[in-house]
Amino acid sequence: MSATAAKRIKIKSQERLGALMREHFLDLDEAARDPQRRVAWCTSVGPCEILTAMGFETYFPENHGALLGARRVSHELIPRAVAIGYCAESCSYMTSDIGSTLAGVSPLTEAFGIDGPPNPDLLVYSTNQCREVQDWWGFHGRRTDAAVMGVCPPSHLGEVTREHVAFVSGLLERLVEKIEHRFGATLDRDRLKEVVALSSRASALWRQVLDTARARPAALTFFDGVIHMAPVILMRGSQKAIDYYETLLAELNQRIADGVGGIPEERFRIYWEGMPIWPKVRELAEKFFDLRTVVAASTYCNSWAFDEYDGGDPIEWMARTSIEIFINRDEVSKQKFLSEMFNRFEIDGAIFHNARTCPNNTNSRFGMAQRVRDEMDMPVLVLDGDLSDVRFFSTAQTMTNIEAFIEQLEECKR
Amino acid sequence: MSGALYVGVDLGSSATKCVVLDETTTLVGYHVVKSGFDYVEAGQVALHHALAKAEGEPADVAYCVSTGYGRERVALANRRVTEITCHARGAREWYPAVRNIIDVGGQDTKVIRLSEGGRMADYRMNAKCAAGTGTFLESTAHKLDLSLQQLDELAMTSTEPAVVNSYCTVFAGTEVIERIKEGQPARDIAMGLFRSIATRVSEMLAVRDGAVAVTGGVAAHCRALVRALEEVLETEVLLPPMPQYAGAFGAALLATETNDAERSSTSHVAHR
Numbered sequence: 001m002s003a004t005a006a007k008r009i010k011i012k013s014q015e016r017l018g019a020l021m022r023e024h025f026l027d028l029d030e031a032a033r034d035p036q037r038r039v040a041w042c043t044s045v046g047p048c049e050i051l052t053a054m055g056f057e058t059y060f061p062e063n064h065g066a067l068l069g070a071r072r073v074s075h076e077l078i079p080r081a082v083a084i085g086y087c088a089e090s091c092s093y094m095t096s097d098i099g100s101t102l103a104g105v106s107p108l109t110e111a112f113g114i115d116g117p118p119n120p121d122l123l124v125y126s127t128n129q130c131r132e133v134q135d136w137w138g139f140h141g142r143r144t145d146a147a148v149m150g151v152c153p154p155s156h157l158g159e160v161t162r163e164h165v166a167f168v169s170g171l172l173e174r175l176v177e178k179i180e181h182r183f184g185a186t187l188d189r190d191r192l193k194e195v196v197a198l199s200s201r202a203s204a205l206w207r208q209v210l211d212t213a214r215a216r217p218a219a220l221t222f223f224d225g226v227i228h229m230a231p232v233i234l235m236r237g238s239q240k241a242i243d244y245y246e247t248l249l250a251e252l253n254q255r256i257a258d259g260v261g262g263i264p265e266e267r268f269r270i271y272w273e274g275m276p277i278w279p280k281v282r283e284l285a286e287k288f289f290d291l292r293t294v295v296a297a298s299t300y301c302n303s304w305a306f307d308e309y310d311g312g313d314p315i316e317w318m319a320r321t322s323i324e325i326f327i328n329r330d331e332v333s334k335q336k337f338l339s340e341m342f343n344r345f346e347i348d349g350a351i352f353h354n355a356r357t358c359p360n361n362t363n364s365r366f367g368m369a370q371r372v373r374d375e376m377d378m379p380v381l382v383l384d385g386d387l388s389d390v391r392f393f394s395t396a397q398t399m400t401n402i403e404a405f406i407e408q409l410e411e412c413k414r
Numbered sequence: 415m416s417g418a419l420y421v422g423v424d425l426g427s428s429a430t431k432c433v434v435l436d437e438t439t440t441l442v443g444y445h446v447v448k449s450g451f452d453y454v455e456a457g458q459v460a461l462h463h464a465l466a467k468a469e470g471e472p473a474d475v476a477y478c479v480s481t482g483y484g485r486e487r488v489a490l491a492n493r494r495v496t497e498i499t500c501h502a503r504g505a506r507e508w509y510p511a512v513r514n515i516i517d518v519g520g521q522d523t524k525v526i527r528l529s530e531g532g533r534m535a536d537y538r539m540n541a542k543c544a545a546g547t548g549t550f551l552e553s554t555a556h557k558l559d560l561s562l563q564q565l566d567e568l569a570m571t572s573t574e575p576a577v578v579n580s581y582c583t584v585f586a587g588t589e590v591i592e593r594i595k596e597g598q599p600a601r602d603i604a605m606g607l608f609r610s611i612a613t614r615v616s617e618m619l620a621v622r623d624g625a626v627a628v629t630g631g632v633a634a635h636c637r638a639l640v641r642a643l644e645e646v647l648e649t650e651v652l653l654p655p656m657p658q659y660a661g662a663f664g665a666a667l668l669a670t671e672t673n674d675a676e677r678s679s680t681s682h683v684a685h686r
Contacts (some may be wrong), residue, residue, distance in 0.1 A: 138567070275433035368416045370620060373536065379536075380536075382538075384541045396483055396521075397522060397539060400496050400497070400498070400539070401539055403496045404496040404499060404534075406535060407495065407496060407498070407534070408499075408534045408535075408536075408537070411499075411533045411534050412533070414533075
């Protein structure tokens with residue numbers, strides 16, 4: 001704990017979030033044990049609204065991967081996955097989750113008193129974020145005999161065209177048919193509209209929550225964001241997520257009115273590009289706090305801030321939002337987005353996290369950091385690390401790198 | 415000794431360096447010791463000897479800046495600054511027109527780019543790996559049963575440097591064995607190791623205009639590094655008079671430049 005940590009003013013809604021997460025996971029655990037209920041696993045920006053509308057309870061394994069990283073146990077579990085043929089340099093969410101399954105341990109036990117992830121009846125993925133999910137879901141499909149179904153939308157898009165959206169809509173319709181056929185259920189289109197509207201509302205509120213970091217001082221930081229984003233991933237399509245974000249937003253707006261910031265006496269505003277470094281989130285939060293520097297915005301937290309649903313075809317909305325996301329775009333579109341975010345949040349410097357096992361969510365590998373520096377006159381820093389596997393991370397090097405970056409920003413300011 | 419003294423302590427992973435300046439920024443004392451297991455003691459010993467050379471004592475120290483990986487362990491420090499800023503400041507004092515500073519240290523290698531006005535414009539540090547650092551050379555020299563000095567002397571006689579490509583110290587060691595097996599002369603293998611460091615440096619040097627200087631302990635002890643850098647970067651590489659002390663020198667200069675207002679405020683970097 002740093003010497004200055006005592007000055008931090010906590011976000012009160014976090015207590016409500018803890019209770020909400022507990023209710024969510026206990027209910028999922030109950031659903032998995034109840035023969036009348038069905039559980040579907042889904043990728044984090046996958047077609048979960050279809051699953052919810054068809055009566056499935058949804059579980060998101062990427063959240064488990066993040067939890068394993070945050071609890072600093074990934075590096076102990078990954079060797080189990082490597083031993084059965086999964087490359088140590090492939091997605092550490094995947095390898096730590098597989099390792100966790102093989103070891104029969106889960107942080108969900110300590111957190112909520114449940115055995116672990118709920119057993120799936122169905123595994124649904126979209127490769128709009130990466131192809132690894134296909135293989136990850138495949139592992140669990142072979143293990144549980146649950147059906148594995150997925151969509152593979154076009155990736156690395158520049159402009160998202162009507163043809164792209166129509167194609168992905170077709171993929172989603174085919175997915176619906178397969179689920180209907182397999183489970184003898186019918187998708188209620190009106191119910192899907194309701195779920196999509198709820199999802200869209202939660203997402204819009206989440207965007208407003210993130211926007212409170214535009215204030216000076218920023219009402220919340222990236223390190224707060226990675227905690228409070230849980231409902232928009234795990235519970236989108238439900239009223240619970242909306243209620244939570246309405247409460248959180250009210251609190252953050254009050255902080256702005258009271259001049260309370262995530263970082264008191266904020267000096268610099270940073271953009272975080274790439275995945276969080278889950279095992280080091282607390283240490284990094286304290287380092288930036290000590291440096292009186294706010295990580296005000298990020299690509300990652302913004303991944304669940306979708307365009308609003310206008311009441312039209314819900315499948316089309318799902319298709320469009322699933323391929324419009326940053327990670328699924330080409331370098332030009334990504335750079336344009338970054339430029340807008342830098343302006344919107346009045347950013348002084350950008351940090352690119354080179355997550356060694358997550359090439360798809362790393363954007364410093366094809367010269368973007370240098371282009372951002374040269375074309376936008378934005379100081380940039382590339383940090384080597386990983387989302388979950390601490391073996392790719394050097395604390396001393398990273399902290400020196402961050403301090404030096406702030407020293408560079410100080411020199412720029414003089 | 416009369417007058418205030420300004421101290422820079424660079425507590426690195428291999429060596430701890432201390433520089434003492436007087437009020438006119440004249441170098442009046444310096445010392446280097448191995449960092450060893452006890453960083454606090456290493457800092458104190460280096461300071462003690464440097465102050466002795468300056469004919470001063472701790473009470474004469476007006477301001478102290480610490481730097482290096484062990485910068486948090488220097489009890490006397492009023493402020494802590496990264497070695498990146500300190501090496502840049504030190505090198506700029508020796509070479510006001512320098513634009514690129516290469517610091518090959520024990521644990522990592524940094525390339526610092528300065529603007530025309532001498533401000534830090536950009537920098538890069540090697541990835542989490544010993545390849546391209548002093549540790550890489552020491553480890554490989556040890557494997558060949560040579561001291562770093564012997565490795566350097568051998569490399570300076572090379573006529574056709576061997577190729578050592580690996581990104582990893584362990585695999586580079588394997589490559590060295592391959593080269594030995596192939597019958598390549600020891601001198602060429604030795605130079606190949608220095609060339610591999612220079613190649614790693616070249617990957618971190620995006621813009622290549624302006625003067626280039628090299629600092630750090632490896633440059634201080636290995637002429638072969640300077641030669642390898644010049645060959646790979648195809649430019650003259652400036653070697654300052656006290657390359658190993660560049661960080662400590664820069665830290666001491668920053669100590670002299672810290673104004674009264676900054677001294678009275680709680681520094682964001684130093685938490686004493």
